[in-house]
Amino acid sequence: PMTALNPLIKVGKQVRECLLTHQKGISKKEAKSLVLEQLKSVGLPDVEDLYECYPHQLSGGQRQRVMIAMAFINNPALLIADEPTTALDVTIQTQIMDLMRQMNKKTNTAILLISHDLGVVSRLCSRVYIMYAGRIVESGPVDEILTNPLHPYTKGLVEAIPDITKRGKPLKAIPGSVPGLYARNNTGCGFAERCEYCTNKCQKEVPPLVQEDGRAVACWNKNFDSGRGNTHD
Numbered sequence: 001p002m003t004a005l006n007p008l009i010k011v012g013k014q015v016r017e018c019l020l021t022h023q024k025g026i027s028k029k030e031a032k033s034l035v036l037e038q039l040k041s042v043g044l045p046d047v048e049d050l051y052e053c054y055p056h057q058l059s060g061g062q063r064q065r066v067m068i069a070m071a072f073i074n075n076p077a078l079l080i081a082d083e084p085t086t087a088l089d090v091t092i093q094t095q096i097m098d099l100m101r102q103m104n105k106k107t108n109t110a111i112l113l114i115s116h117d118l119g120v121v122s123r124l125c126s127r128v129y130i131m132y133a134g135r136i137v138e139s140g141p142v143d144e145i146l147t148n149p150l151h152p153y154t155k156g157l158v159e160a161i162p163d164i165t166k167r168g169k170p171l172k173a174i175p176g177s178v179p180g181l182y183a184r185n186n187t188g189c190g191f192a193e194r195c196e197y198c199t200n201k202c203q204k205e206v207p208p209l210v211q212e213d214g215r216a217v218a219c220w221n222k223n224f225d226s227g228r229g230n231t232h233d
Contacts, residue, residue: 002087004067005055012051015039015070022074038069041106042099061092065099072103082114097123118161122146130154133179133190140215150217152195189220197221 138151156174176194
């Protein structure tokens with residue numbers, strides 16, 4: 001939100017531009033009325049004054065709300081939100097997630113959230129797709145994924161989430177690092193070099209994404225029991 005808005009154009013005019021561009025035949029007066037209504041709907045105060053403000057006169061959280069108002073004002077069928085809470089403090093982050101959830105229910109707009117933060121994902125999403133090195137390695141209902149991960153990478157991500165009930169317990173880190181683009185190929189599993197359950201088959205054959213009971217996982221050793229993998233060569 002700090003850099004998405006044009007610093008030389010007033011906030012109201014920027015949101016109004018979305019309406020004038022995509023809804024032909026609408027007057028500037030009608031567009032302004034809709035913009036003010038939309039700014040109110042995302043919880044912004046004193047919208048008449050805010051309409052005439054420049055971006056630098058708004059806080060980070062207010063700018064984020066303006067961007068959300070802009071994204072929803074044409075009633076899209078799908079909203080793609082790429083790291084929408086980056087650089088926001090925890091309190092504002094929670095407010096923005098609640099706002100997006102409310103707008104989702106109000107307008108019936110589907111939201112595709114792209115995020116590295118599983119906490120944010122758990123609060124907003126109903127279904128999650130875990131990607132590693134450019135491939136989907138696991139998908140399913142968010143509650144099931146976070147409580148019963150099947151892929152070793154997902155398992156590592158879940159174990160790295162801080163738990164306030166276990167203060168003092170060190171977080172489990174995933175060894176190694178993500179391979180660069182030059183190192184990615186179609187030989188073996190992309191996660192093999194970092195996986196504690198890796199077998200010869202993992203290094204030689206790419207595991208398919210297998211669907212079952214609303215879940216999908218791409219792993220040759222996907223059955224885990226209390227952290228132990230059923231490995232084989």
